[in-house]
Amino acid sequence: MQWDIFCKVIDNHGDLGVCWRLACQLAASGERARLWIDDATALNWMAPTGCDGVRVIDWCDPVAVQRAAAEPAPDVLIEAFGCEPAPELIAKFAEAAAAGNAPQRAWINLEYLSAEPYVERLHRLPSPVFKGPGVGLTKRFFYPGFTPATGGLLREPDLAQRQALFDRARWLQAKQIPWQEGERLVSLFCYEPPALAALLEQLAAGPTPTRLLVTAGRATRAVEACISNGKTATPTSSGLGALSISYLPYLTQPDFDHLLWACDLNFVRGEDSLVRAHWAGAPLVWQIYPQDDDAHHTKLGAWLDWLGAPPSLRLFHHAWNGQGDTPLPPLETQGPWRETALAARERLRAQDDLLAQLRHLVAGKS
Known part of the structure; x- marks a missing residue:
């Protein structure tokens, strides 16, 4: 089948990261995928070699839109994170759906990831279209999530096998990271966390x-600002005392996975990296995308509840995300933090992955 995924880059590359992974997994499973994107710049480093079976279309190019509108409509149309496709493309999809020549034709609204209770209530619900070029059609909500009652998480079929074969020392050497045996490795992928200097x-x-x-x-x-502004006693990029710092270049998606596999603790942000950190199985700290009304604190709490986070990990997250006046507790790479991460990964591995559930929804529409 032909799948069209529509994505608008808001900021920070997370939306594009999720959509690119989904498109690549579709292609690997034998489907055809077109990724409509308004800013594909990040793919230059995220996926410099592209992916066989995935076609990237510049959403802002009117000629590209006209050409696509002249082609057969997709079997599946995915609106990622609330974006809306061009009206002429919706009209083309509606025309094909009315013709009834593709019984599996489906319109999916792919939502953001959350562990909040509403996700289970709204997942797979229909949303009739009452106006515009798609009038008369029905979208369906698809909510990624952490429980069997949600849409699950993106996971390649061979992910666990590839991780089992990963050679940390060889990868670090290839990336010219001066790691020594016995040195703890911590990755940092963040915005500007209030507790960065304390860390x-x-x-x-x-x-x-x-x-x-x-x-x-x-x-x-953020790290360079902490050092140059005197917010931390660390005076140079070479570190102080027990700390050494290595600044990395932009990493491809496979190499970002390798980074998470190599580290004893991972600081991640947003959505895509949170999912990849779960699959890594190492202790993790999540900086959730901040919102003006502090709604992200509720979202963070729901995830910590699902995770079964021990008190020290919960307090660390509160401090890292600027929730209250909690001082930064000592971080851990073993003990309860690691046990929690491994247990969460096992629970997630026991569930169907996002693409399997998405294909099931398209096939059954119920």
Whole structure:
């Protein structure tokens, strides 16, 4: 079947990251995928070699839109994260649906990831279209999630096998990361967390040698700002005391997975990296995307509840996400934090992955 995925980049590359993974998994399973994107710039480093079976279309190019409107309509139309396709493309889809020549034709509204209770209530619900070029059709909500009553998480069929074969030392050497045996590895993919300076201080003063692997972009700028503005005692990029810092270039999606597999603790942000950190199975700390009305705190709490986070991990998340005046507790890479991460991964592995559930919905529409 032909699947069209529509994605508008809001910021921080997460929306594109999710949609690109979905498109690639569709292609790997024998489907045809077109990814409509208004800004594909990040694919230059996220997926520089592209993917066989995935066609990227510039949503802002009127010529590309006209050409696609002249082609056969897709069997499945996916609106990712509330974006709306061009009216002429919806009209083409509606015309094909009315002709009835593709009984599995489906219109899916792919929503954001959350562990909040409403996700189970709304997952798979129909949404009739009452106006516009798609009038008379019905969309269906598809909510990714962490429980069997939701749409699950993106997971490639061979992910566990690839991770089992991963050689940490070889990958670190290939990336020219000066790691030494016995040095704790911590990845940092974040926005500008309020407790960042406190984390750097804690790592520098700690008893365990730690190498902080800082991802390119906002995380690098945030760490450099802490150091240059004197918010932390760490004076140089080479670190102080027990802390050493390595600044990474932008990583492809496979190499971002490798980074998470290589580390003893992963700091992640947004949606796509949270899912990949769960599959890594190492202890993780999530910086949730901040919202003005603090609604993200409710979302964070729901995820911590599902996770069964021990008190120390819950308090660390509160401090990391600026919730209250909680001081930053000591971080852990073993014990309850690691046990919690491994248990969560096993629960998720026992559930159907997102693509399997999405294909089931398309086939049954119920």
